[in-house]
Every structure is written in structure tokens, then in C-alpha cells.
Amino acid sequence: MAKNILLLSFVALTCSYLALAYEPKPLQDFCVADSDSSGVYIYIYIYIYIYITRVNGLACKDPLMVQASDFSFSGLHITGNTSNAVGFSAEAVNVVQVPGLNTLGISMVRLDYAPWGTNPPHTHPRASEILTVVEGSLEVGFVTSNPENRLISKVLQKGDVFVFPVGLVHFQRNVGHGNSVAIAALSSQNPGTITIANAVFGSNAPIASDLLAKAFQVDKKIVDQIQWKF
Numbered sequence: 001m002a003k004n005i006l007l008l009s010f011v012a013l014t015c016s017y018l019a020l021a022y023e024p025k026p027l028q029d030f031c032v033a034d035s036d037s038s039g040v041y042i043y044i045y046i047y048i049y050i051y052i053t054r055v056n057g058l059a060c061k062d063p064l065m066v067q068a069s070d071f072s073f074s075g076l077h078i079t080g081n082t083s084n085a086v087g088f089s090a091e092a093v094n095v096v097q098v099p100g101l102n103t104l105g106i107s108m109v110r111l112d113y114a115p116w117g118t119n120p121p122h123t124h125p126r127a128s129e130i131l132t133v134v135e136g137s138l139e140v141g142f143v144t145s146n147p148e149n150r151l152i153s154k155v156l157q158k159g160d161v162f163v164f165p166v167g168l169v170h171f172q173r174n175v176g177h178g179n180s181v182a183i184a185a186l187s188s189q190n191p192g193t194i195t196i197a198n199a200v201f202g203s204n205a206p207i208a209s210d211l212l213a214k215a216f217q218v219d220k221k222i223v224d225q226i227q228w229k230f
């Protein structure tokens, strides 16, 4: 028994070590994310181990149990609800929605914009993004890193494509008369999104307002006001 546990620990350690790589080229056809730990003892053991060590990525489902549904998603034709403060909504299709994306380094998103709707400045820490406008027109842009902080922006029409390099702050805004729709692909199964305003002014717990007042070179009252909104 003790010997078995030692062996299992070794297997689990090996698996989690391999899983530390940055979305490596898969070494198999697929590794569908397994959300079901029922049954087999070794799986439960590895699950507990993985849960504790928080490996990068997700454990694979038995390939023989994999179904078409693991690789599919429905509903990207549905218009998103843009009745919110920014007039924008995003419907992500990543490894959370499609477990078959695990280890493949790719995902997508549908973006909806009301007139003047804005996808506020944000970054994807783990993905570059390639976006195409399928309806309406969008002003898009990204800002290069310090010290230049150069804004690279353009107005896109239906059918136009634009790229946002990994990690850079970027945004889109609907500059057409009606609604706009875009579809984007991202180079990660789990790109992550950091919306700058939410991270800076809406963090939990809040960043000290006098610190932000200094960073933004404004009165602390203005910072308090913005923090209150988030």
C-alpha cells in the first residue's frame, strides 16, 4: 500500500511537472479537460494531488470516453446583451465552455457593441488576439509598452481584421450607426482578461486612494469617486 502510494505520488508528480509548460505542443491527439473524477482510485488520488499543487492546465479525460460534445459549443449566433454601462458584451468560448480546447492553445470570443459601445482598455495576459468585424464598424487600438506607450489604432469596417499582441493594453469602440459584432480568436485555451479600470479602481480590497492619486496625478477625491463606481 505504502509502495503504491509512493508510485502514485511519483506518477502524479511527473504529470504535474509536464503540465507546467506554457501551452506546449500536444504530445497526443487531444487532452479533453476532465471534469468528472468518478470511479477509479488513481484518478481521485491524482485529482487530490493536482488540487493541492494547482498544476497548469487540466487533467485529461480517458480518450475512449471523449465525445463530439467535448469539442463543440452552440449559441454564438445569439446577440449579446449590451444593456450595461459600457454598451458591450462578450461571449467567450474557451476551455471552460469547450473542454476539448485543453492544451491546444486556442480559443474564441463573440463581441457585441451597442452604438458607441466600448470594450474598455484591457489585456489578455496569456494570448494574442486576432479580431474580425462581422457587422458594423469598430475603432480599435493597442498601446505599446514603456517608455514609448505608442497608440496604434485604426477604424475597421465589416470584413477587416486586426491583431492585438499578447499582453498589450487594447480596446474597441463601435463607431457605426447600428450595432456592431466581432469575432476574435485568441492564442490560449484560457487567455484571461484584465480590465484596467476594474483592476486599478475596483480591486478587492481597494488600492490605497492616496497611492492612486499620486499614480494618476489627480486629487484623492477624484480617485475616491472613481473607486466608488467600481
Ligand SMILES: *[C@@H]1O[C@H](CO)[C@@H](O)[C@H](O)[C@H]1NC(C)=O
Binding pocket: 081, 082, 083, 084
Ligand atoms: C440585459 O441586461 C440587463 C441588465 O443586466 C437586464 O436588465 C435585461 O433584462 C437584459 N435583457 C435581456 C433581453 O436579457
